[in-house]
Amino acid sequence: MKRRSFLKAASVGGASVVAASPAISQGLLEWRMVTSWPKGLPGLGTGAERLAANITAMSNGRLTIKVYAAGELVPALGCFDAVASGTAQMSHDAAYYHTGKSEGCAFFTAFPFGFTAGELEGWVKYGNGQKLWDELYQPFGLRGFMAGNTGTQMLGWFKKEIRSVADLNGLKFRAPGNQGRVLRKLGVTPVTLPGGEIFPALQSGAIDGAEWIGPYNDLALGFYQVCKYYYSHGYHEPGGGLQLMINEQAWQSLPKDLQAIIATAAEAANRDMLAEYNARSGPALRSLVQQHGVIVRGLPEEVLMACGEKSNEVLNEVYAGDTSSNRIVKRIVEDFLKFREDVIPWTRIGEQAYLNARRLPFEFKLKA
Numbered sequence: 001m002k003r004r005s006f007l008k009a010a011s012v013g014g015a016s017v018v019a020a021s022p023a024i025s026q027g028l029l030e031w032r033m034v035t036s037w038p039k040g041l042p043g044l045g046t047g048a049e050r051l052a053a054n055i056t057a058m059s060n061g062r063l064t065i066k067v068y069a070a071g072e073l074v075p076a077l078g079c080f081d082a083v084a085s086g087t088a089q090m091s092h093d094a095a096y097y098h099t100g101k102s103e104g105c106a107f108f109t110a111f112p113f114g115f116t117a118g119e120l121e122g123w124v125k126y127g128n129g130q131k132l133w134d135e136l137y138q139p140f141g142l143r144g145f146m147a148g149n150t151g152t153q154m155l156g157w158f159k160k161e162i163r164s165v166a167d168l169n170g171l172k173f174r175a176p177g178n179q180g181r182v183l184r185k186l187g188v189t190p191v192t193l194p195g196g197e198i199f200p201a202l203q204s205g206a207i208d209g210a211e212w213i214g215p216y217n218d219l220a221l222g223f224y225q226v227c228k229y230y231y232s233h234g235y236h237e238p239g240g241g242l243q244l245m246i247n248e249q250a251w252q253s254l255p256k257d258l259q260a261i262i263a264t265a266a267e268a269a270n271r272d273m274l275a276e277y278n279a280r281s282g283p284a285l286r287s288l289v290q291q292h293g294v295i296v297r298g299l300p301e302e303v304l305m306a307c308g309e310k311s312n313e314v315l316n317e318v319y320a321g322d323t324s325s326n327r328i329v330k331r332i333v334e335d336f337l338k339f340r341e342d343v344i345p346w347t348r349i350g351e352q353a354y355l356n357a358r359r360l361p362f363e364f365k366l367k368a
Helices: 002-008 042-056 081-083 105-107 117-126 129-140 178-185 194-203 213-223 248-252 256-291 301-320 328-358
Strands: 023-025 026-033 065-068 089-092 142-149 156-158 172-174 189-191 229-232 242-247 297-298
Touching: 023 105, 026 042, 026 081, 042 065, 042 142, 042 156, 042 256, 065 256, 081 089, 081 142, 081 242, 105 129, 105 328, 117 142, 117 213, 117 242, 117 328, 129 142, 129 156, 129 328, 142 248, 178 297, 178 301, 194 213, 213 256, 213 297, 242 248, 242 256, 256 297
Parallel strands: 026 065, 026 089, 172 189, 229 297
Antiparallel strands: 023 026, 089 242, 142 242, 156 229
């Protein structure tokens, strides 16, 4: 699909509100899934569509899921309210879009210098993550499931080279959530935009740069036409998790087997999307560099250190700002840090050590 099609599909203008009741005919249910993604966007949009199709197929049509792209039923960033109100029974988006509801939401997508994709999955499934997530969403009448992961993301696109912290000062940069707060401390003006609005904002000069995801999606949206510098390290989203969010009343109305089908389909979607990004991002990166002249850079250590220091400041601000009676945000932060402390030693001597070894300059190919 061409970039213009994505942008048209991602319009967030005045969507009509539709009654919440699922269609019921001879014991069959039809649910609405609203999403934050442009229609047909590789990875995110198609991942949500596969998830919906799998639920429909696994239930043998007893529960049919109709998917709405961003702007078709509600605005791209309106999924939380749509599901909480019953406009839709479920949604697919990123939890950190909803830090206005609670700062705790961010930790179930990504926090700067936080979890990799595997670490996030470990925390949610085998740590206290899911329990805390359920408690966080309970007052809103919602339930969250992991339902996708992009893997480590790129820091983003810039129109000029970043050689020092001073080069960030004054930039208008698309960066949602806590990454925006980190960059603001370094002189950046953060801007929150849905994915479909990034390209026109870059093109018009409304923003000077943007983070989105990584080569697979960034190639499709054509950012290379405006920006030539493409930076890692994606410290802000080392394993960007996506969520399936379900209206709790609708969830409780389902029989146990349909609940199990949804949960199983969401778990499969979580792994499936990560596999897709792992398979597609390398060829997309090669295309950006070889066919479109993109210049790939890593942030200088000075800038990374500054980002790490400011990330710690933001973490402490989030912690101190929790005024809830049950300390839910503070308890999420405490558990997040404890799991991070426990998992880092194994990540370092396991996966990180192997990846370092694989970079050694020995020959590893078929002989001519």
